[in-house]
Amino acid sequence: MPELPEVETIATNLRRGxxxxxxxxxxxxxxxxxxxxxxxxxxxxxxxxKLIPGQAVTEISRRGKYLxxxxxxxxxxxxxxxxGDLLVLSDETPxxxxxxxxxxxxxxYRLVFNDPRKFGRVWLVTxxxxxxxxxxxxxxDEDFTPQRFYCMLQQHHRRLKPLLLDQSxxxxxxxxxxxxxxxxxxxxxxxxxxxxxxxxxxxxWVSIRHVLQExxxxxxxxxxxxxxxxxxxxxxxxxQRTGKPCPVCATPVERSVIGQRSSHYCPxxxxxxx
DNA sequence: CACGAGACCTGTTCGC
DNA sequence: TGCGAACAGGTCTCGT
Numbered sequence: 514m515p516e517l518p519e520v521e522t523i524a525t526n527l528r529r530g531x532x533x534x535x536x537x538x539x540x541x542x543x544x545x546x547x548x549x550x551x552x553x554x555x556x557x558x559x560x561x562x563k564l565i566p567g568q569a570v571t572e573i574s575r576r577g578k579y580l581x582x583x584x585x586x587x588x589x590x591x592x593x594x595x596x597g598d599l600l601v602l603s604d605e606t607p608x609x610x611x612x613x614x615x616x617x618x619x620x621x622y623r624l625v626f627n628d629p630r631k632f633g634r635v636w637l638v639t640x641x642x643x644x645x646x647x648x649x650x651x652x653x654d655e656d657f658t659p660q661r662f663y664c665m666l667q668q669h670h671r672r673l674k675p676l677l678l679d680q681s682x683x684x685x686x687x688x689x690x691x692x693x694x695x696x697x698x699x700x701x702x703x704x705x706x707x708x709x710x711x712x713x714x715x716x717x718w719v720s721i722r723h724v725l726q727e728x729x730x731x732x733x734x735x736x737x738x739x740x741x742x743x744x745x746x747x748x749x750x751x752x753q754r755t756g757k758p759c760p761v762c763a764t765p766v767e768r769s770v771i772g773q774r775s776s777h778y779c780p781x782x783x784x785x786x787x
Numbered sequence: 788c789a790c791g792a793g794a795c796c797t798g799t800t801c802g803c
Numbered sequence: 804t805g806c807g808a809a810c811a812g813g814t815c816t817c818g819t
Contacts, residue, residue: 551795595796595797596796596797596798611797628796629796629797629798630795630796630797630798631795631796631797632795632796632797669788669789670788670789671788671789671790672789672790675789675790772790772791773790773791773792773793
């Protein structure tokens, strides 16, 4: 799915609006409608339909890969998982295939959660902490220091790739940005976290923040049939570039499956652990 | 605690 | 051309 930069881009667009869509803050909900029941994690559809009308959107933010839409009384949390997307559309725009949940507003606009694969989830809760509690630190926050990151790595005995994908370890990284960061840091995805030297941890810290910021600057990545407007996909170093030359040393990029996910890396720049 | 397999889903692309 | 396999930005649960 969308990873941190894609969710950040969507949050910014919802907050500020775009040439095609008005800003969400200030809008007042007229009704909710759940088209695919499993999309709504909590509460029940009946309660959702009852609770959401009349609430105003007050604030839009992001935590990890969750979109956080603050309403007058409750908080709407949205996770796009693999194929979810959020659109603000006017009443003139007809419904689309794969629309899963809709929040309608006074004034003729609606927020549409569209999700072909149906993995995405929406929560309407009083306390967002109940859903977000297990998330690790935000990699772009000030209190996420290289020193702290080194300590975190030392506390686990796990392979780097699955560890970085673990949202309770660090929030927001997915398959793309993890592969990109490991390549930039010159670290193999199978490297064990406890064997990382301070200096290597520092390089990984810089790399993680660099690729995330680069992703945000380019409005995220749009790949496969899910186009969200970003163009970071044109700047991938290794992700989905199997067999193509490493941008640093021209060695063909390799792919292997690690922890059920495909990993892309340069065997020259990212030597495998002994 | 760390890890692999399976589940949840649909759509696109690959390979024979 | 056609058809099944492989694959896709994620996360959960279960068994070892």
